[in-house]
Amino acid sequence: MQNRIIHKKAKGKNHSGAVVCGPGNKPVAEDPFLQFTRWFADAGKKGNKEPGAMHLSTCGKNGRPSGRMVLLKNVDSSGFVFFTNYESRKGKQIAENGFVALTFFWPETERQVRIEGKATKVTARESDKYFFSRPLESRMSACISPQSKVISDRETLEKKWQQLMERSDSKGLKRPSGWGGYRVVPSRFEFWQGREHRLHDRYLFRKKRGGWIMEILAP
Numbered sequence: 187m188q189n190r191i192i193h194k195k196a197k198g199k200n201h202s203g204a205v206v207c208g209p210g211n212k213p214v215a216e217d218p219f220l221q222f223t224r225w226f227a228d229a230g231k232k233g234n235k236e237p238g239a240m241h242l243s244t245c246g247k248n249g250r251p252s253g254r255m256v257l258l259k260n261v262d263s264s265g266f267v268f269f270t271n272y273e274s275r276k277g278k279q280i281a282e283n284g285f286v287a288l289t290f291f292w293p294e295t296e297r298q299v300r301i302e303g304k305a306t307k308v309t310a311r312e313s314d315k316y317f318f319s320r321p322l323e324s325r326m327s328a329c330i331s332p333q334s335k336v337i338s339d340r341e342t343l344e345k346k347w348q349q350l351m352e353r354s355d356s357k358g359l360k361r362p363s364g365w366g367g368y369r370v371v372p373s374r375f376e377f378w379q380g381r382e383h384r385l386h387d388r389y390l391f392r393k394k395r396g397g398w399i400m401e402i403l404a405p
């Protein structure tokens with residue numbers, strides 16, 4: 187059956203009450219977080235091994251963007267959380283300019299999600315909770331790796347790791363204060379669904395007055 191799109195405009199300017207039928211006539215949720223959760227789950231069900239892998243774009247005060255992959259560790263209506271080194275290149279750029287972009291691509295379902303928003307550090311408690319949920323070996327790597335800094339060679343890094351491992355108190359390691367999470371609070375989501383003849387679907391959600399305006403963009 188042909189997919190169809192129904193866009194029912196809500197009263198007034200605000201389209202947040204819009205009802206949209208997307209691929210397979212499944213309604214696009216009015217809440218973009220719910221929509222994200224559905225697509226995220228679909229990617230996993232279709233065999234994507236790392237549906238939480240996302241591209242993070244940052245841009246410091248020099249106006250030059252940079253990008254890299256990070257892993258989504260938590261998502262709910264308060265935002266998208268990932269963990270990293272606060273003194274890394276991305277950490278420095280976020281300190282200069284908190285506005286970032288996240289991009290997910292799930293080839294199995296031909297879907298892309300783009301998110302734009304502001305990143306702020308999560309609480310020390312939240313960072314501790316995640317840090318101590320990780321295997322000891324990964325915690326040790328976070329402790330000894332000066333992420334994004336130039337190092338002389340790999341051997342020195344491995345030696346540092348080994349020395350820490352051999353210390354009797356290695357199991358009691360604290361989370362380094364320079365390592366923790368960021369929460370990205372979105373102000374914009376775009377859901378892209380690949381379709382026939384390159385007539386793809388694009389659903390844009392923009393934050394307005396505490397709600398979401400949903401619009402359809404040309405592919």
Ligand SMILES: Cc1cc2nc3c(=O)[nH]c(=O)nc-3n(C[C@H](O)[C@H](O)[C@H](O)COP(=O)(O)O)c2cc1C
Pocket residue numbers: 239252253254255256257258268269270271274275276277333334
């Ligand atoms: C699939 C994938 C997931 C990654 N996840 C993370 C992550 O969650 N946190 C992190 O700090 N680096 C992660 N990395 C490494 C980053 O891409 C990057 O190399 C590192 O964070 C340093 O980036 P920066 O120098 O721009 O700060 C991941 C790399 C890949 C390929």
